[in-house]
Amino acid sequence: MMTETDSSPKQYRDLVGKSVLQRTCEQFIANPRIDRVLCVIHADDRDLFQTATARLDSTKLLPPVTGGAERQESVRLGLEALADMNPDYVLIHDGVRPFVSQEVILRVLDHLDSDHPAILPAVKVSDTLKTRGATGHIEGTVDRSKIWAAQTPQGFAFETILNAHRTALATDQHHFTDDTALMEHNDVPVLIVEGDGANIKLTTPQDMELGRKQLRMEATHMLSDIRTGTGYDVHAFEEGDAVLLGGVEIPHSRKLKGHSDADVVLHAITDALFGALADGDIGSHFPPSDPKWKGAASDQFLVYAVDRLKARGGKLAHVDVTVVCERPKIGPHRDSMRERISQICSLPVDRVAVKATTSERLGFTGREEGIAALSTVTIRLPLPDDYWDAHD
Template sequence: MTQEPQIVALVVAAGRGSRMLTDTDSSPKQYRDLAGQSVLQRTCQKFIDNEHVSRVLCVIHADDFDLYEKATLSLESDKLLPPVVGGKERQESVHLGLAALAEHSPDFVLIHDGVRPFITQDVINRVINQLKNGSKAVLPSTKVSDTLKSRGDDGTIEGTIDRTRIWSAQTPQGFDFDAISGAHRQAYAENRNDFTDDTALMEHVGIPVLIVEGDSANVKLTTPRDMELARQKVTMENTLMLSDIRVGSGYDVHAFEEGDAVILGGISIPHTMKLKGHSDADVALHAITDAIFGALADGDIGSHFPPSDPQWKGAASDQFLKYAVDKVTERGGRIAHLDCTIICERPKIGPYRNAMRARISEICELPIERVAVKATTSEKLGFTGREEGIASMATATIRLPGNEDW
């Protein structure tokens, strides 16, 4: 039986990313947060997940060990090797990375930009398959679709370039390990450090480079706009995975008693009375909490926080709501929208509406535009009309991971 070749991935992450710098964030782009994970973590995970890749090595800047450790903390895999320090230029960083990998005697190496987190398994495998078929250098590329123009010194067009033979290079670029290591050593001996990518070194030493189909989504994050679009893409992908959409409703009521303020939506509102209850009697948060439990089909607020339990005497209701939110998170889900209606004659809710929305948004870690607070009266009818108490109704929309059985 033919022995499987040893394939390693070399992830180049030693750059400073000057074009990504903003007034509010000066950190290297490979360590920026991308919807809950660093860019570098997402990139490395793709190669760790590939069944053909046996080792993954990152080349990092000498100042970035703490950033690297934090960024890769959750990458619990024996595939991930300790990082090595790179050089001033990308070509030197790759050269140092290849030297560090030599002791593992790999057959093939995949050299990838650390800031290309959207690489797919299909592209990785296409490169690997051609290496196994005998190619010593493989370049994933996309065919250029835009019309290309050459621009003169005066800013005018000099001519139109034939795009039919033009391809846009991506990574991971795959190589026979000995061949690419030799090409780097030769360039180093010739004092050449002007090669823009690793396939250019193979061209320099006369080794043919095979082009395979890349992926237009496999973009290199270079500018703040790139990062913004990347975050939007990941957020949308994560949302689409939560295809089990559920809606729950909640209702609560509390009577008035002597006091000087009511707690509604986590906000203290001056009034001639307060609401009577075992906890702080926040009918708005109680209704929202019950709505979330309803969407989860997980009992109600009384089953989780029994009024008979003395520990909840006078308790702030934000902890009840936070508990319900955590229950959603534990199921791998997220809250999509909250809608609360408060029913009372007095106090007037309007002046405090946005403060309530902001507080609920804070408790639930939800954008304020996904929190609605409304108020109505009962036209002097019933217990609320007689100002004997306040009622609240709420609806919660949540998204959970899809269930293939449905």
Template sequence: MQPTPKIACIIVAAGRGSRMSTQDDSSPKQYRDLVGKSVLQRTLEAILASPQISQVLPIIHAEDGEAYNCAVRTVTDSRLSAPISGGATRQASVACGLKALESDAPDFVLIHDAARPFLSQAVIEGTITALQEGAQAALPAVQVCDTLKRADANQQVLETVDRSQLWAAQTPQGFPYRLIWEAHQAAREQSLDSFTDDTALIEWQGKSVRLTAGDPQNIKLTTLNDMKNAQDQIAMKQLAELGDIRVGTGYDVHAFEEGDAVILGGISIAHTHKLKGHSDADVGLHALTDAIFGALADGDIGSHFPPSDMKWKGAASDQFLKYAVERVHKRGGMIAHLDLTVICESPKIGPHREEMRKQIAEICDLPVGRVAVKATTSEKLGFTGRNEGIAAQGCATIRLPFEN
């Protein structure tokens, strides 16, 4: 039985990404946010998801240490090595990485662009398989499907280019470690530094490059439009994965008692009375909490925070709502929308509506645009009409993954 090959992966992350720079943001693209994670973190997670990879070595710009640490702070895989500084060109940066691996040389090395976060396991496996079968270089690629035109400097078409043998190169490109390291050293000795990818060095040496199956999704983020498309792609994927859409409702009532303010929707409102209850009696947050529990089919506020438990005596109700939101997150879900209706004659809710929306949004870590607060009276009818207390109705829309 042959020993398992040692496979390292170099992540080329030393570029400046100038084509994505704007007046407001000139930061390198690999450190930009891509739906809650940096581009680099998503790329590293894709590589580290492969159990065949034994070491991942990032190559970064000498000035990017702090940005790198911030971008990957939640990546804890022990296979991720400390980054090293790259060179003036991509070719020089890769050479720095190959030299750093020399003392404990792997059998194979993959070289991947940091700005390709949509790397699939199938592409990684295809590259590695080609190397294990004896390829001198493995290049994931997709066949060019669009008609290609050659044009002059004035954008006048000169000819149609035959695309039948054209392929668009991707990464990770794979090599036997010694072969690619020797190719880089030979290029340096001849002062050749204009190779745009690593398989070009293998071609230059007259050796063969095997094409493997690439993936149209494995794009390199280069322009602002690429970044927008990537954000849309991830957002749509997340929504598709959270296809179990549920709606829950909640209702709560609290009577008035002597006091000088009510706690409602997470804020204090000056009033002639306060609300009576075991906790702070925030009828609005209680209704929303029960609405979330209802959408989860997870009991009610009384089952999670029983009034018989003195632990909750006078407790702030925001912790109840935060707990309900956490229950959604633990199920892998998200809050899509919260809607609160307050029913009372007084105090007047209108002047406080926006503050309540902002407070509820902060408690639930939501954009304020996903929180609605409305108010109505009961036209002098019933206990609310007699100004004996306040009622509230809550509605919560949540999204969960489909359960097996």
């Protein structure tokens, strides 16, 4: 994973499991009003770009264009690459602003629809602004009533911005720091619309860390429906030479009897997951009367339950299981079982607990007639939009 000490350009660095650029592109690809997404990159960055965008499976993403020595030239080259498509509008965005919202994108597009040729999203400055003199002392206080901090995406009528860049090139004007400044120079009115304070530009290591914290907080907030489920299963012994527990074969004088492979541990975990999801039980999804599941490996049952969780946008947070038996001894195999369960569930092993106990020679497990397993799982799901309305 890349860190703030990585020397690669910021747009290619890791931001909680995805590159900054991937997160930025995803916001535009997800917008139904955006037809194409084009990235302008440095000539030396093609491998970095391919790695950073490898998981962006969308026909909207065009092959990248090589930029110039300065930002202004890079923008012009990007616009020229779109000239044959001749879109109505173009949005020009900083690749290191991954927190742009759909609301801001649509606000810019809506005002372009209203015949404004140039749109600047911005936020009103709330801090007191001072001017500093050569000696380091305050020289004065700036009237902030008309001061707005510019953001992106800046939106333009395509022909207007392309012609402005071509004119700047022809007249050898290369000093514009953003595209609305070029519009101002050409006496094209630029409308300021409300931006978003969360739409930060990741410039410094501190910005990157702030971005990571923001994403983690958003993920926690989104998955705030925390649920637990319990599962219980039991299988009797029959003649054999090993038992399968938690996906691990353990030598023993007998084996467990069942319609599938009789892995009592995986069955208990699977049932606990279905319980947390309020989604039936293992028998309703995999009926023992169905010959399809005769001798089936139980890991596929657990994978299926985990996939049901993922399909609802959830995450598995923790698995706890207790095995009840006199023999075989679980302790020597505990770590192998934890590792295997973590692999099946795609869960870090430090979130998997395996415990064992006896029943003090009481009951069927005490008589060594079989093995029982109890499991508790914790999951996180997104809260439905109407949750609080229904629970007020």
